[in-house]
Amino acid sequence: MSVAGESPAAGHTSSDSLGTSAAQTRSAEVEDLIHHDPGRFRVLTGDRPTGQLHLGHYFGTLHNRVRLQDLGVEMFVLIADYQVLTDRDIAEHLSEHVEGLVLDYLAIGIDPGRSTVFAHSAIPALNQLLLPFLSLVSVAELGRNPTVKDEIAHSRQSSVSGLMFTYPAHQAADILFCKANLVPVGQDQLPHLELTRTIARRFNDRYSAGTSLFPEPDALLSAAPLLLGTDGTKMSKSRGNAIGLAASADETARLIRSAKTDTDRHITYDPVNRPEVSTLVLLAALCLDHDPHQVADDIGSAGAAVLKNTVSEAVNEYLAPIRARRKQLAQDRSHIRQVLREGNERANTIADATLNEVRAAMSSIY
Structure with a gap:
């Protein structure tokens, strides 16, 4: 009660x-x-x-x-x-x-x-x-x-x-x-x-x-x-910058590839000075259940492309069972x-x- x-x-x-x-x-x-x-x-x-x-x-x-x-x-x-x-x-x-x-x-x-x-x-x-x-x-x-x-x-x-x-x-x-x-x-x-x-x-x-x-x-x-959206502003359905829970794996990867980053190739987790990059790092960390600083360190100087691939794989793996259950439930x-x-x-x-x-x-x- x-x-x-x-x-x-x-x-x-x-x-x-x-x-x-x-x-x-x-x-x-x-x-x-x-x-x-x-x-x-x-x-x-x-x-x-x-x-x-x-x-x-x-x-x-x-x-x-x-x-x-x-x-x-x-x-x-x-x-x-x-x-x-x-x-x-x-x-x-x-x-x-x-x-x-x-x-x-x-x-x-x-x-x-x-x-x-x-x-x-x-x-x-x-x-x-x-x-x-x-x-x-x-x-x-x-x-x-x-x-x-x-x-x-x-x-x-x-x-x-x-x-x-x-x-x-x-x-x-x-x-x-x-x-x-x-x-x-x-x-x-x-x-x-x-x-x-x-x-x-x-x-x-x-x-x-x-x-x-x-x-x-x-x-x-x-x-x-x-979490920021793919355009660097607040993630919102109405702004078209959000990654939907029900989105396909391909759509998710496409949205993440389009995400805004910055010109610094070395990946760090710094939400104040690098909010767009840090949001991607944090998203991967949440899906992987890792510390965001460790995620950033693992990518290091590999650049934004590797970061985005890491995020796409982590998000799609995390959401896979949720998406499968949703598809099953939708039949009834x-x-x-x-x-x-x-x-x-x-x-x-x-x-x-x-x-x-x-x-x-x-x-x-x-």
Whole structure:
């Protein structure tokens, strides 16, 4: 069971900020707590169904989901289909992308018997939480969220909808409807999580007489919180610079061959001064379970071509069993729908109960 209404940081002095350094320190502390008592944690995590999941997703959070599930942490995995509309006029190929996400989840090892996989649009009570949550934050707080600003800057549209600005509050509803107290994230998602903590704290102060109806969830950072794409910018489905988990071996090799490097032939692991080369080194190291400095030393002066070959072989070997399992699962589409139906039922039960608590706290049960 999870700790309902209580932060996992019981007895810990919390900070008003989840800066990267503070989050890394707290993340290490939480790791120790997980190993001692995994049942005290409830995790909410998930993805928008906008296309294939990629290696940035995998090493940023996906492998953490499986690890936490296997440790005995209670897992909720959200397919955020409503949030597709935040930066798109229409949700093209939505059903196909939703099924693709479920396939990816099952292929990497998410077990629907131990983790609840559900779709955003199928949980009405979750979405009703958005209204009271929006009343707790200002337009300025929503607008200055760096992830929202980044998404707007890279949007292919001439303008964006008002829903884009509600994205952080909507994500807070995703996390808090099940009273999740732990969220595996990459460092770029820390501002979203900080706003979720703010909303939880303000709701508790305003409506719950200072008691903790909602927890203030902690971040659990991965060992590789940010991988660059093949063009040297943030790896993203929308930017076409990502290596998909479901990509073929040939496509993977082609993408890696096109990856940006630099003019220095000698390969080193130096993320600050050589970010593109270092991302490739780190990717190989993660797939090989080696230290990145050792990977760089092994390549030495052999140059970028050898580095890219090393990365391609490591990635394709690592992903081979995942890709094989995904191909097998794709043959039974009815099973995918069954996983979603059962997950939706469990999530709806929890969301209805939480919304009733919120209504009671706000004196709006008539």
